Amino acid sequence: MTFELTILGCSSAMPVHGRFMSSQVLNVNEKLLLIDCGEGTQIRLSEYKISKNKIETILISHLHGDHIFGLPGLIGSMNLVGRKKPLDIFGPLGLEYYLKTVFEISESYLGFEINFHTVEHNKYTKILEDKNMKVYSLPLEHRIPTVGYKIVEQDRLRNINPEMIERFDLNYQQIQAAKRGDDIELDNGNIIKNHEITLEPKKSRSFAYCSDTKYNEGIVPYVEGVDLLYHETTYLKNLQSKAQERFHSTTHDAANIAKKAGVGKLIIGHYSSRYKDLDLLLSETREIFDNTELALDGKKISVKC
Numbered sequence: 001m002t003f004e005l006t007i008l009g010c011s012s013a014m015p016v017h018g019r020f021m022s023s024q025v026l027n028v029n030e031k032l033l034l035i036d037c038g039e040g041t042q043i044r045l046s047e048y049k050i051s052k053n054k055i056e057t058i059l060i061s062h063l064h065g066d067h068i069f070g071l072p073g074l075i076g077s078m079n080l081v082g083r084k085k086p087l088d089i090f091g092p093l094g095l096e097y098y099l100k101t102v103f104e105i106s107e108s109y110l111g112f113e114i115n116f117h118t119v120e121h122n123k124y125t126k127i128l129e130d131k132n133m134k135v136y137s138l139p140l141e142h143r144i145p146t147v148g149y150k151i152v153e154q155d156r157l158r159n160i161n162p163e164m165i166e167r168f169d170l171n172y173q174q175i176q177a178a179k180r181g182d183d184i185e186l187d188n189g190n191i192i193k194n195h196e197i198t199l200e201p202k203k204s205r206s207f208a209y210c211s212d213t214k215y216n217e218g219i220v221p222y223v224e225g226v227d228l229l230y231h232e233t234t235y236l237k238n239l240q241s242k243a244q245e246r247f248h249s250t251t252h253d254a255a256n257i258a259k260k261a262g263v264g265k266l267i268i269g270h271y272s273s274r275y276k277d278l279d280l281l282l283s284e285t286r287e288i289f290d291n292t293e294l295a296l297d298g299k300k301i302s303v304k305c
């Protein structure tokens with residue numbers, strides 16, 4: 001079962017050094033979520049052979065251009081290739097107005113429905129749940145209302161001990177019931193307790209996205225223990241005061257959040273255009289949190305079962 005992040009863009013503000021602006025796709029058991037949509041997102045989707053019409057949900061962190069200027073073009077192209085499936089878009093207040101205005105003045109008429117969901121930017125809340133995943137929004141601290149997102153795979157089923165299938169001659173229905181945690185009644189009327197034939201399920205996998213934000217320890221409880229944390233690192237640590245002033249984070253800020261939250265892996269991105277070479281951003285972050293990777297356009301990061 002897949003749980004894989006693909007980076008489509010990792011630059012802040014403008015496209016430079018072969019990096020497009022913020023956007024990524026999370027594949028949770030073949031359900032695709034697009035997270036932020038900077039200009040050029042649809043170009044990256046086709047370069048990386050990700051079908052735009054497989055995207056059912058879009059999560060937008062805030063309304064700065066480097067996170068939303070790709071939306072009208074992407075949605076227009078979805079329409080041109082005959083999309084009929086509805087699209088759910090989550091984001092802070094104003095997103096619906098922005099898109100409706102663009103479509104209205106450009107006389108774009110869509111052949112599919114968009115369901116807009118306004119996300120409150122100042123609280124942690126579950127915004128979506130389906131059979132694959134739960135999605136939470138979390139408050140970030142940026143110059144305009146901004147939210148992060150956490151996506152958690154649904155609780156996984158218990159694993160059946162293969163020896164027990166043979167020993168008790170379990171049929172398909174009994175195996176499925178045992179995986180759900182039920183005790184099993186055998187044909188002879190004997191009851192077998194669930195824990196005798198099953199093993200603990202694997203932990204649900206999780207990913208959290210925090211861009212853009214200044215250093216804010218308030219988010220630590222919300223991202224605690226996630227397998228993957230994407231946290232922006234717009235600047236190196238020597239620009240700490242600039243980061244604070246601009247409501248962005250440095251390498252050490254991101255690493256400290258990852259460390260305090262005890263995450264599995266940290267992915268850094270949203271780099272300032274001043275950095276062509278990213279090696280120093282990576283090594284500085286690793287001074288505090290070793291299991292760090294750079295976001296780079298086209299990079300895929302999987303969490304194994």
Ligand SMILES: [Zn+2]
Nearest residue numbers: 012013066212
């Ligand atoms: Zn940004």
